[in-house]
Amino acid sequence: MxxxxxxxxxxxxxxxSQASEARAFNATLREAGIDNPQEHFSEYTRINRSLWAAVERGEIAPNDLRVTRWERLVSKHELDADAQILAQRYVRGLGEEGxxxxxxxxxxxxxxxxxxxxxxxxxxxxxxxxxxxxxxxxxxxxxxxxxxxxxxxxxxxxxxxxxxxxxxxxxxxxxxxxxxxxxxxxxxxxxxxxxxxxxxxxxxxxxxxxxxxxxxxxxxxxxxxxxxxxx
Ligand SMILES: [Mg+2]
CATH class of the missing domain: 3.40.50.1000 (HAD superfamily/HAD-like)
Incomplete structure (x- = not known):
């Protein structure tokens, strides 16, 4: 049947979503004055994947990763940027791109x-x-x-x-x-x-x-x- x-x-x-993420990521970092976004994308992707896996396991809520993924990237790559602002711009970009x-x-x-x-x-x-x-x-x-x-x-x-x-x-x-x-x-x-x-x-x-x-x-x-x- x-x-x-x-x-x-x-x-x-x-x-x-891959194109959506890549475009939004590049635009977000460029807007923050970081002109080599590609150098940070694979680390971001790793962080983002591990956080979504935690969502699937019920360990964190989806909204928890919104800023956390950016806090982790900023800290790991010592970026001169505000994670809250990056998170806000990225979310807007993800909605608009793809x-x-x-x-x-x-x-x-x-x-x-x-x-x-x-x-x-x-x-x-x-x-x-x-x-x-x-x-x-x-x-x-x-x-x-x-x-x-x-x-x-x-x-x-x-x-x-x-x-x-x-x-x-x-x-x-x-x-x-x-x-x-x-x-x-x-x-x-x-x-x-x-x-x-x-x-x-x-x-x-x-x-x-x-x-x-x-x-x-x-x-x-x-x-x-x-x-x-x-x-
Ligand atoms: Mg899917």
């Missing part, structure tokens, strides 16, 4: 005729709301659940429960979670007891949880959804 409800991740699944991956709109147009679509994202409210409005994503997704707003993050079942309640409690057997992250999206779907589809564009090898389906291109999702759990 086909899937009739699809929960989507946003970052690195629909949205080119596009959907090519072909995403066509896939969403097609899927929205076949299934109810919801967005379940670990992120900061001010970043995600600005992106969602700018990219016109409200017309595809209802509900839109942002961890920074609801206070719980993937892979915890609570955030899936919130989405499910807003969807009117559809059949779990006909619901699919789609995302690029094994630790938040796939593990979260497994925790909640629904099928999962791992968006794995670089054909990485999974060392963690096993997804029900795996795709390398979002366009493959239309067939996965039509075939359902027998795909």
């Amino acid at each position: 086909a899937y009739t409800t699809i929960l989507f991740d946003l970052d690195h699944t629909l949205l080119d 596009d959907l991956y090519p072909g995403t709109v066509a896939v969403l147009d097609e899927l929205s005729t076949r299934a109810a679509l919801a967005l379940v994202t670990n992120g900061l409210a001010e970043v995600q709301r600005r992106r969602i409005a700018r990219l016109g994503l409200e017309r595809y997704f209802d509900p839109i659940v942002i961890s920074g707003e609801v206070g719980v993050s993937k892979p915890a079942v609570e955030i899936f429960e919130l989405a499910f309640r807003a969807l009117g409690r559809p059949a779990k057997t006909r619901t699919l979670m789609v995302g690029d992250s094994l630790t938040s999206d796939i593990q979260g779907g497994i925790n909640f007891g629904i099928d999962t589809c791992w968006y794995n564009p670089r054909s990485a090898t999974s060392t963690g949880p096993r997804s029900t389906h795996e795709i390398a291109d979002l366009s493959e999702l239309v067939e996965v959804v039509s075939n359902g759990d027998h795909g």
